[in-house]
Amino acid sequence: xxxxxxxxxxxxxxxxxxxxxxxxxxxxxxxxxxxxxxxxxxxxxxxxxxxxxxxxxxxxxxxxxxxxxxxxxxxxxxxxxxxxxxxxxxxxxxxxxxxxxxxxxxxxxxxxxxxxxxxxxxxxxxxxxxxxxxxxxxxxxxxxxxxxxxxxxxxxxxxxxxxxxxxxxxxxxxxxxxxxxxxxxxxxxxxxxxxxxxxxxxxxxxxxxxxxxxxxxxxxxxxxxxxxxxxxxxxxxxxxxxxxxxxxxxxxxxxxxxxxxxxxxxxxxxxxxxxxxxxxxxxxxxxxxxxxxxxxxxxxxxxx
Amino acid sequence: xxxxxxxxxxxxxxxxxxxxxxxxxxxxxxxxxxxxxxxxxxxxxxxxxxxxxxxxxxxxxxxxxxxxxxxxxxxxxxxxxxxxxxxxxxxxxxxxxxxxxxxxxxxxxxxxxxxxxxxxxxxxxxxxxxxxxxxxxxxxxxxxxxxxxxxxxxxxxxxxxxxxxxxxxxxxxxxxxxxxxxxxxxxxxxxxxxxxxxxxxxxxxxxxxxxxxxxxxxxxxxxxxxxxxxxxxxxxxxxxxxxxxxxxxxxxxxxxxxxxxxxxxxxxxxxxxxxxxxxxxxxxxxxxxxxxxxxxxxxxxxxxxxxxxxxxxxxxxxxxxxxxxxxxxxxxxxxxxxxxxxxxxxxxxxxxxxxxxxxxxxxxxxxxxxxxxxxxxxxxxxxxxxxxxxxxxxxxxx
Numbered sequence: 184x185x186x187x188x189x190x191x192x193x194x195x196x197x198x199x200x201x202x203x204x205x206x207x208x209x210x211x212x213x214x215x216x217x218x219x220x221x222x223x224x225x226x227x228x229x230x231x232x233x234x235x236x237x238x239x240x241x242x243x244x245x246x247x248x249x250x251x252x253x254x255x256x257x258x259x260x261x262x263x264x265x266x267x268x269x270x271x272x273x274x275x276x277x278x279x280x281x282x283x284x285x286x287x288x289x290x291x292x293x294x295x296x297x298x299x300x301x302x303x304x305x306x307x308x309x310x311x312x313x314x315x316x317x318x319x320x321x322x323x324x325x326x327x328x329x330x331x332x333x334x335x336x337x338x339x340x341x342x343x344x345x346x347x348x349x350x351x352x353x354x355x356x357x358x359x360x361x362x363x364x365x366x367x368x369x370x371x372x373x374x375x376x377x378x379x380x381x382x383x384x385x386x387x388x389x390x391x392x393x394x395x396x397x398x399x400x401x402x403x404x405x406x407x408x409x410x411x412x413x414x415x416x417x418x419x420x421x422x423x424x425x426x427x428x429x430x431x432x433x434x435x436x437x438x439x440x441x442x443x444x445x446x447x448x449x450x451x452x453x454x455x456x457x458x459x460x461x462x463x464x465x466x467x468x469x470x471x472x473x474x475x476x477x478x479x480x481x482x483x484x485x486x487x
Numbered sequence: 488x489x490x491x492x493x494x495x496x497x498x499x500x501x502x503x504x505x506x507x508x509x510x511x512x513x514x515x516x517x518x519x520x521x522x523x524x525x526x527x528x529x530x531x532x533x534x535x536x537x538x539x540x541x542x543x544x545x546x547x548x549x550x551x552x553x554x555x556x557x558x559x560x561x562x563x564x565x566x567x568x569x570x571x572x573x574x575x576x577x578x579x580x581x582x583x584x585x586x587x588x589x590x591x592x593x594x595x596x597x598x599x600x601x602x603x604x605x606x607x608x609x610x611x612x613x614x615x616x617x618x619x620x621x622x623x624x625x626x627x628x629x630x631x632x633x634x635x636x637x638x639x640x641x642x643x644x645x646x647x648x649x650x651x652x653x654x655x656x657x658x659x660x661x662x663x664x665x666x667x668x669x670x671x672x673x674x675x676x677x678x679x680x681x682x683x684x685x686x687x688x689x690x691x692x693x694x695x696x697x698x699x700x701x702x703x704x705x706x707x708x709x710x711x712x713x714x715x716x717x718x719x720x721x722x723x724x725x726x727x728x729x730x731x732x733x734x735x736x737x738x739x740x741x742x743x744x745x746x747x748x749x750x751x752x753x754x755x756x757x758x759x760x761x762x763x764x765x766x767x768x769x770x771x772x773x774x775x776x777x778x779x780x781x782x783x784x785x786x787x788x789x790x791x792x793x794x795x796x797x798x799x800x801x802x803x804x805x806x807x808x809x810x811x812x813x814x815x816x817x818x819x820x821x822x823x824x825x826x827x828x829x830x831x832x833x834x835x836x837x838x839x840x841x842x843x844x845x846x847x848x849x850x851x852x853x854x855x856x857x858x859x860x861x862x863x864x865x866x867x868x869x870x871x872x873x874x875x876x877x878x879x880x881x882x883x884x885x
Binding site for chain 1: 529530531532533534535536539572674701702703704705706707708709710711712713715716719731732736739743744745760764766
């Protein structure tokens with residue numbers, strides 16, 4: 184059971200980091216950026232490709248992987264969101280356009296094979312790959328009955344520090360105040376002299392960088408990098424996390440991430456593996472029925 | 488002189504007469520024609536670790552046959568479609584190949600999950616289809632299961648899990664006498680869940696107690712909790728029935744958690760991609776295979792040499808089965824006396840000719856059983872920990 188609690192904390196950290204990026208965009212723009220799962224995958228894929236196919240060091244590859252994800256955030260804003268915002272399209276249009284971009288990103292990586300147009304990005308097609316064993320030190324410690332793997336243990340402090348930094352930035356810095364002002368009322372923020380478009384771009388960059396980092400940590404810890412890791416493994420769970428925690432709430436996304444990880448594991452241990460997925464989403468359903476604003480939601484008075 | 492002329496004339500007439508229903512006219516009908524074949528394979532998606540090798544093997548056979556003058560002078564034109572490992576796309580692609588491309592016959596699909604849709608479709612459209620990697624239950628002859636009427640147009644050159652898994656368990660029991668096991672089964676595709684059922688139905692015969700059956704979804708973000716459950720039960724054997732990279736992930740996680748026992752699996756293990764992903768954690772993991780790279784009989788060694796030359800890498804079971812698939816269709820087409828004017832009639836003739844295929848292949852001497860399944864030697868192989876396999880045992884067909 185102790186090992187299973189650890190498993191819950193590991194996966195909960197990844198859910199949380201992924202969902203923070205999700206919820207940040209929702210908090211500012213009131214739309215779900217469904218390309219976030221593709222950015223999660225892109226961060227991992229670019230980092231893997233730089234290490235394995237382009238001979239870069241792991242650290243440099245991670246930085247470039249996060250940078251590529253951040254740039255993809257700008258692409259999301261300029262291709263999927265801003266043109267629709269200018270036309271005052273309804274939020275559902277942005278939802279659909281981000282789904283479209285996610286499909287394009289996944290398809291581009293999926294088609295990457297040696298000798299093809301996307302070979303510089305990815306050469307493994309649909310295959311699931313893992314970083315070579317010597318890419319980073321990854322010792323395994325046995326403490327009592329517990330097995331601790333360095334790559335998984337590292338996720339916890341990295342996630343917590345990043346989420347604390349983000350919380351501090353949002354709460355106590357000029358940029359954070361600007362972002363919160365845009366979230367509160369974009370028109371008023373513009374009248375007060377804020378460059379709203381720039382603030383939204385910044386939101387997408389931060390959100391996508393976090394998403395890319397979450398993808399890299401996922402790939403490092405679970406040894407699984409493929410074009411589908413975002414779509415199959417975290418997209419729907421990320422939605423569940425932000426609903427549990429409260430749409431648009433950063434502390435809610437963090438708490439929701441760990442909560443979902445724990446619910447899944449407890450269901451597995453007590454009810455068997457067949458029930459674990461269903462129980463997690465039953466919890467989500469209950470939350471929607473009993474407390475639609477989520478655990479940390481504030482009925483849209485103040486967000487992020 | 489008159490006698491000689493008469494004899495020559497008689498021989499010519501006799502020759503024409505004897506060839507009237509066979510090779511002579513057929514050769515004339517074939518010369519310069521194109522035999523259109525189709526393949527629906529999973530080049531991308533979960534089956535993407537198997538489909539590309541099937542395609543490469545099939546393409547190699549097409550290149551070899553065409554370079555050697557084709558089938559009685561007719562060239563093969565193989566169109567490969569990627570179904571992205573998706574059941575609906577698989578059926579759509581198969582239907583388009585049959586009705587729009589008007590192929591004579593089909594190979595595929597890669598996954599049993601997709602075959603449930605594609606094979607009944609081909610049967611209804613009376614188009615021969617040869618499964619080159621589908622190994623689940625109810626592929627042949629009962630492709631329309633639960634209807635048990637044998638499907639006439641569906642054949643298989645891949646080794647069914649109903650043979651592979653029991654042979655593998657029996658072989659390991661003879662060597663190591665395990666007492667307990669845990670089954671980790673992916674419950675979201677037909678191949679994996681069929682494999683799980685076969686394990687459950689087999690272990691009792693060998694007095695292995697199945698301590699736990701742990702179903703999981705391939706969409707689970709982290710398999711560690713499921714593997715932790717398996718390892719904490721302390722079994723002698725972990726049975727894994729799943730696709731793609733999942734078996735490798737399970738093995739790595741279980742070894743990290745301190746599992747010292749044996750991994751047993753099925754066809755899902757049998758590609759170098761999975762062996763390489765598992766690495767040292769996979770060392771000793773056993774499965775039953777339709778093919779073994781180290782076999783030195785000419786139909787295999789020639790194939791291995793040609794494949795390496797064409798693709799600069801070793802073939803695997805799926806490459807060998809794809810290659811064999813085209814050789815089977817070519818052998819049948821050669822003997823089918825095709826008209827090239829009546830597609831429906833030609834498909835029926837090809838189907839009939841496939842039933843009597845008897846060729847040397849990389850899989851060994853190849854024939855179909857009366858139920859259109861494969862009849863061949865089974866090779867028990869184990870991962871060597873370095874991305875390849877070594878041979879443990881061979882089991883002759885009963």
